[in-house]
Amino acid sequence: MGIRVLLGRESRNVPLLRRVETVAALSAEEREALLRVPMSVRDLPPRTDILCEGERPETCCVVLSGYAIRYKIGAEGDRHIIAFHVPGDIPDLQSLHLAVMDHTLASLTGMTAGLIAHRDLHDLNLRYPRLAGALWRLTLVDAAVFREWIVNLGHRDALSRTAHFLCEMHTRLASVGLGNGDAIELPISQTDLADALGVSAVHMNRTLQELRARKLIESNGRMIMARDWSALAALGEFDPAYLHITPHERADPA
Amino acid sequence: MGIRVLLGRESRNVPLLRRVETVAALSAEEREALLRVPMSVRDLPPRTDILCEGERPETCCVVLSGYAIRYKIGAEGDRHIIAFHVPGDIPDLQSLHLAVMDHTLASLTGMTAGLIAHRDLHDLNLRYPRLAGALWRLTLVDAAVFREWIVNLGHRDALSRTAHFLCEMHTRLASVGLGNGDAIELPISQTDLADALGVSAVHMNRTLQELRARKLIESNGRMIMARDWSALAALGEFDPAYLHITPHERADPA
DNA sequence: CGCAACATTGACAACTCTCAACCAATGTGG
DNA sequence: CCACATTGGTTGAGAGTTGTCAATGTTGCG
Known part of the structure; x- marks a missing residue:
């Protein structure tokens, strides 16, 4: 103080x-x-x-x-x-x-x-x-x-990897009260996404196009808006358990 | 007790x-x-x-x-x-x-x-x-x-990924007093290695063959013996700093 | 207007996967 | 002792995914 x-x-x-x-x-x-x-x-x-x-x-x-x-x-x-x-x-x-x-x-x-x-x-x-x-x-x-990222990078292709990432960010944002209801807006450049998901920027671009084509996301400029969460979760094999966001679960002794 | x-x-x-x-x-x-x-x-x-x-x-x-x-x-x-x-x-x-x-x-x-x-x-x-x-x-x-595994899986190909893994295991074993001097022996099946490094078992096999051909490792059966640590470290971009094995470094206040 | 950063495209190469065998070592039952 | 099953290693061929290079849009901003 x-x-x-x-x-x-x-x-x-x-x-x-x-x-x-x-x-x-x-x-x-x-x-x-x-x-x-x-x-x-x-x-x-x-x-x-x-x-x-x-x-x-x-x-x-x-x-x-x-x-x-x-x-x-x-x-x-x-x-x-x-x-x-x-x-x-x-x-x-x-x-x-x-x-x-x-x-x-x-x-x-x-x-x-x-x-x-x-x-x-x-x-x-x-x-x-x-x-x-x-x-x-x-x-x-x-x-x-x-x-979970290790699994994501090691065992999923670019498409489901990206889907998984979007689901994670959505869940984490929502858990602290952010996130505009159903759709998140991620102000992330494709280059940044590529560096995170372990693909080239070119391939990242094509992957996002594929997600758009499947109506799973929308994206204009550097905003990505998710469209269909359940489909994204299925594609990315997303299960939020690993985030351990359960306020009342504690391992500590009483 | x-x-x-x-x-x-x-x-x-x-x-x-x-x-x-x-x-x-x-x-x-x-x-x-x-x-x-x-x-x-x-x-x-x-x-x-x-x-x-x-x-x-x-x-x-x-x-x-x-x-x-x-x-x-x-x-x-x-x-x-x-x-x-x-x-x-x-x-x-x-x-x-x-x-x-x-x-x-x-x-x-x-x-x-x-x-x-x-x-x-x-x-x-x-x-x-x-x-x-x-x-x-x-x-x-x-x-x-x-x-470090995230970087390894996301940004290195199978060959340097494997090299990096071997270096890590060697360093960790040595840090607790195991490891037979210069060469470690890993009793790991190629299938297990493949599941860890995010490649198919077939490709794991070929990757190991390549490492053998380059005289970086020896392997018979399910034993892998490293041959040339400095070359492996260079190939895998291995820097042990991330293992934080420095007995006298502490963040805690005195 | 023109720069700068980012997004997009096409063509081609490289890496890795899958499938489908086959081989080698080991262990078990007859 | 051998036949056999099992596991793990090895190989070849073809396909799929992803990377690289290079060029072209597009957008925002000074």
């Missing part, structure tokens, strides 16, 4: 609270503690690196609005997008216990980020063990998403 | 200790506490499911000898191997905070497993916060490996 930091109390970190509550039930006290964590807010332009591979951050970064991505750069300078993040996510929560970044965190769209000091999070964890469990759980859900 | 459980004190969970110490420095007291955790030991035949998707385990499973795998079953019954685990690993550590399994854990080879009750681990975590941090860290390294 320093001078130049903005207090969460001002409802800035509501997205974070909402996210945490998708994976764990909190007591009033814990909720209050989470909202009270000092957070400094920063606005970022699109496509800006926030934290680079090799760095040793001393803060964690909450996505408050917009999209973030994590990526690695290959030997020949090619970019591999590892994850997309929506408001409420803490894309670098792992830095709390993994000192050096093994990938880069960046904004994808214009984005506002909330920075929380590691020290404050460690304090929170010591004071509220169940909150610590909830944060741990967030990192485990992160890993669960990675597992 | 019940009657029918075997005490770790009997040096059964030394592999676990060794693994934990590859990611965090422990005090004598913490080391002692870890060794003292009650653990029941079980021998498993090859290819046996230990924990299935959908289950809600109340124990965690330490690999004491042999190899374990984690996999998901696709819609058409196809198996996707997500991870390989070597002695010292706790493949289902995430179950501590993620109640329901989103994949299956199984033995790959003959294997001996040590089961630790969630309750005992939670106790340990409350009593020794730094040990809790170390376990959290283990799950984060798990996730870091997933991230």
